[in-house]
Amino acid sequence: MKTHHHHQPKLKTQLFSCGFFRHCAQTVLSPTGATPPLPLTPPRFQCESSTSSSSSQSFTQWRFSPTNTNTNTNINTNTNTNNLVKTNTTTTTTTTTLPPPPQILNLQELFHISELQLTTDPTTALHLLERSLVPNPPQDQPPCPTNLMRALIRNLPLATKILFALCLSHVNRRVAVETGAVSAIVEIAPELDGAPVERALAALELMCTLPEGAEEVRAHALAVPVMVTMMGKTGARGKEYAIGVLAVVYGGAGAELQTAPPEEVARAVELALQGECSARGRRKGAQLLKTLQQLSQPEIEAEPHTHAAN
Numbered sequence: 599m600k601t602h603h604h605h606q607p608k609l610k611t612q613l614f615s616c617g618f619f620r621h622c623a624q625t626v627l628s629p630t631g632a633t634p635p636l637p638l639t640p641p642r643f644q645c646e647s648s649t650s651s652s653s654s655q656s657f658t659q660w661r662f663s664p665t666n667t668n669t670n671t672n673i674n675t676n677t678n679t680n681n682l683v684k685t686n687t688t689t690t691t692t693t694t695t696l697p698p699p700p701q702i703l704n705l706q707e708l709f710h711i712s713e714l715q716l717t718t719d720p721t722t723a724l725h726l727l728e729r730s731l732v733p734n735p736p737q738d739q740p741p742c743p744t745n746l747m748r749a750l751i752r753n754l755p756l757a758t759k760i761l762f763a764l765c766l767s768h769v770n771r772r773v774a775v776e777t778g779a780v781s782a783i784v785e786i787a788p789e790l791d792g793a794p795v796e797r798a799l800a801a802l803e804l805m806c807t808l809p810e811g812a813e814e815v816r817a818h819a820l821a822v823p824v825m826v827t828m829m830g831k832t833g834a835r836g837k838e839y840a841i842g843v844l845a846v847v848y849g850g851a852g853a854e855l856q857t858a859p860p861e862e863v864a865r866a867v868e869l870a871l872q873g874e875c876s877a878r879g880r881r882k883g884a885q886l887l888k889t890l891q892q893l894s895q896p897e898i899e900a901e902p903h904t905h906a907a908n
């Protein structure tokens with residue numbers, strides 16, 4: 599018994615990928631057959647893409663919006679009698695955005711909640727304080743609890759923005775000085791860079807408006823060397839605040855006891871003013887140069903008398 603075999607054209611299927619989440623099917627006819635290939639209709643695919651843009655952090659506000667993204671992809675492949683391969687791809691993207699920490703406008707309540715949270719979850723407490731204080735820090739603030747201020751000083755690399763917002767209030771400048779913020783900023787400033795060091799120096803200059811704060815700065819042995827270093831490594835705002843602190847150091851009682859000679863500090867100030875500096879920084883720098891020149895005059899006038907005596 600003879601069996602007749604009908605030769606069907608052999609179809610080879612080549613799959614390739616193009617673009618994001620797109621597949622194209624191309625059929626190649628085997629040269630052994632004579633029957634023309636069946637027409638192929640390219641399947642339609644839907645491509646979902648999500649573009650996330652990160653907003654730049656401003657000087658007064660951070661964004662804390664952790665995002666969890668789950669992507670489920672189901673691929674079904676069916677082969678019919680003509681060996682045609684159809685691929686259906688369905689992409690489902692689910693995005694869940696966690697809400698930012700709540701904003702508490704009652705500062706006494708904010709201080710109380712943050713003080714409790716700092717012992718168990720310091721990161722959340724700092725985020726809460728920043729979100730509630732930084733956008734529009736009120737001038738009339740209640741006194742910050744000393745335990746909360748000490749915790750902020752221990753976390754200065756992360757809390758410079760909060761400390762600066764608190765020091766805009768006269769009452770909290772006093773709390774910051776009493777809890778050791780002056781020494782902490784002077785000692786940590788060389789380790790900071792960019793916006794954090796600018797905010798730390800701004801808070802320090804605000805604390806110098808109090809007699810107690812100015813006295814703390816003058817008494818610190820590293821205050822002048824650190825401020826001279828800051829003038830050389832920071833931008834326009836950082837130079838402005840460092841010059842302001844030096845003006846306090848050499849503009850009051852005890853300036854003659856400083857380890858750095860006035861003429862050396864004057865050369866550093868002149869060098870800082872030659873670069874990028876704010877208008878306020880230039881005004882304060884010019885005043886500081888006059889003060890330093892007056893402090894160095896007695897030494898210059900005393901030299902001729904010394905030589906004459908010899």
